[in-house]
Amino acid sequence: MESKVIPIEKIDKVKLENEILYKSNLFSKSNYYTGNDLGLTYSSEKSIFKLWAPTAKLVTLHLYSKSNIDSYTQKNSPNRKIRMYKQNAKTPEKVVVDTSYDDSFNYCNELTQGIWAVEVLEDLNGWYYTYSIKLPKDVSAYKIFMKQTELKDPLDGFEYPKESLDTFDLNNIEYIEYEAMDPYAKACSVNGHYAYICDLSKVDKEIEGWDADLLRETCQKKNPLTSPTDAIVYECHVRDMTIHPSSGISKKGQYLGLAETGTKSPDGYSTGIDHICELGVTHVQLLPIYDYDDVDETKPFESYNWGYNPLNYNIPEGSYATKPDDPLCRIIELKTLIKNFHSKGIRVIMDVVFNHTFHTKSAEFNKIIPGFYYRMDKFGQFSNGSGCGNEIATERLMVRKYILDCVAYWINEYHVDGFRFDLMGLIDMETMKLIREMIDRIDPSIITYGEGWTCGDTPLIESRRSTRSNATHEDLINIGMFNDEIRDSLVGSVFNKYGLGFATGSKDINKEIFKVLISGSIGHPSCKTICPRVRTPSQIVNYASCHDNLCLWDKICLSTNKAGGVTDEERIKMDQLAMAIVLFSQGIAFIHEGEEFLRTKKMDENSYKSGDSINAIDWSYKTKNYSTFIYYKNLIKFRKEHPALRMNDRQEIWKNIYFMDIEDINAIGVIIDNHANQDPLRTIIIFFNAEKEEIEVNLPREDWTIIFCDLNNEDVEVDIPLTNRTSLIIPGLSTVVLADTESVKAFRK
Secondary structure, eight states, rough: OOOOOGGGGGHHHHHHHHHHHHHHHHHHTTTTTOOSEEEEEEEOEEEEEEEEEOSSEEEEEEEEEEEOOSSSSSOOSSEEEEOOOOOTTTTTTTTOOOOOTTTTOSOTTTTTTEEEEEEEEEETTTEEEEEEEEESSSOOOOHHHHHHHOOSSTTTTTOHHHHHHHHHHGOOOOOEEEEEEOOOOOBBGGGSSSSOOOHHHHHHHSSSSSHHHHTTTHHHHHSSSSSGGGEEEEEEEEHHHHHGGGOOOOTTTTTHHOOOOOOOTTTTBHHHHHHHHTOOOOOOEEEEEEEEEESSSSSGGGGOOSSOEEEEEEOSTTTTOOOSSSTTHHHHHHHHHHHHHHHTEEEEEEEEEEEEEESSSHHHHHSSSSSBBBBOTTTTOOOTTTTOOOOTTSSSSSHHHHHHHHHHHHHHOOOOOOOETTTTSSBHHHHHHHHHHHHHOTTOOEEEEEEEEEESSSSGGGBBBOOOGTSSSGGGGGOOOOOOHHHHHHHTTTOTTOOOOOOTTOOOOHHHHHHHHHHHSSSTTTTSSOOOOOOSSSEEEOOOSSSSSSSSHHHHHHHHHHHHOOHHHHHHHHHHHHHHHHHHHHHHHHEEGGGGGGGGOOSOOOOSSSHHHHHOOOTTHHHHTTHHHHHHHHHHHHHHHHGGGGGHHHHHHHHHEEEEOTTTTSEEEEEEEETTOOOOOOEEEEEOSSSSOOEEEEEOOOEEEEESSSGGGGGOOOEEEEEEEEEEEESSEEEEEEEEEEHHHHHTT
């Protein structure tokens, strides 16, 4: 075999050597800090600052007055510098001033666990701070550690060449200092370069009823949640929903804008939060609301971004605040928005990005302990499974702790009701399992799901990734994943913008796979050749489109225009059919903002920074396509009324769902029997007809009543009895639902 020569310029020896140290059991275990007080602990009497930086030579606290901070970089000299000290982590309640640990190059000291701290005995309320970290320059922490400790046994099988260590002098190391944000900061300056010192408990007093909001009583009363499959999620972006002139919202592009009630379009239709409530969903998933980069918060409307550019994980984004330069404003206004959603009975899901950071070499993590928070490739370069220049090493104990701490903080501090994990395939399964277990201890009603894939090659072993291919693993059993298979089966692959699916006229659909997807992707006894995708329906999130790729209406228009012979009226029916399948399938249901009235993004497949002209929700479409909005609203209402569509037990599904044979055409008949999941209706039959022409189907001998059909694009209840009928005509491109007449009468008494 021909050997592959790696170009020397591609090899980063320092990073490769650091990887040996960071991956060792000795480093991981001795530097795992078990305390829960990293960052700032504030009181009016004192402030305690703690930073995990095990390879630092020295850490200094920098304090800044408000007049001395800069909006763009950490370039000004601090007003005060205060030396920090390595601590005895066994007694975290006591902060010591002791230099005995500081000069040691022992990076694996179980006593200190890598913790630096200082206690300032005065009221620092209103000050800003950063950390200055002194680190070795152009030499690996691994080489220093091996020389200092003269370790006899190599680290996990890696041994440093003795001759190289013999000539290495610890007294001649050159150092470099980096100024970094506290990764545990809870408030910050405009654009997020300086952490802010304040009493966050006082903030909550400015929001009436905030303390009681944590109980989620209103949500449970208005939208009872007994299983994740009860969730109907509406994905939206704070700015998109509020910025358009037709929104009728005064605080456009801001948290308070989405919190506004009573807003109307020029035609008198509800917009913003009232529109979401009118639609009837149970959850809203907000695109990133943590502090992200690439939008200048001093001029927030001059640029646009979805927000998948993590900067400060524990702080709200400032561009959505009415006063981005006021560190408390964004906190108060985001909490106000969440409370307003809760008061309407809608739970809030946070979109989190723990797979990469916006910056790489200059990232705050990298200034504190170079390379530790990131995976490296075989050349010692940052691996790029995210497609964004780096990927976070979630499997490392202190990285995992950081993620767990962040999730717990957003739950407890902001009353968040769920998490959507971006590129969850880059997060190791053990971390996801521990997140779920922690959440279950706090509040089991909080839901978790994510993208079960990566965006490129990753060093993370395939068997450890939180991906669709590993979804049946016991570690992922209570974690949902986006069902890209049903998305592509409905309207064609996202990787082929002209591709067709079941709802848009493809003749190449495997109906056996479709039956499994409709059954919650758990497999089905009638489809023995199709393997289960997941163990329970709560592991699957059914959707037709999301913020990525073409939105649903654009995908339908582009693909059917290419195919030809399709009218706009037929495209609308295709859209409605696709969403009926999403909402009438087992699993968690998901809708993207504006789908309900056929919003367009002008064929932009990746609008992450395309601006308001592409992304803003134009509320005139609600007027133009009001019948489609009503159709979606009635689909949601029907799903909420019928537990049979929301089963979360595979045995129950296998027992109660079976399929009618409709051969040689694009149509599927689904029977849900036996008052499944305590549904008030004994037997429900659903017909999905993807043919453009009407079809005739046979009916079991029974008196039936049509309870859902195309008439549901009007605000009327459908109730069409069918007595002694053995067949039924199903219109083209439509969904028709029947139920046994006896239980329909009992249900509607």
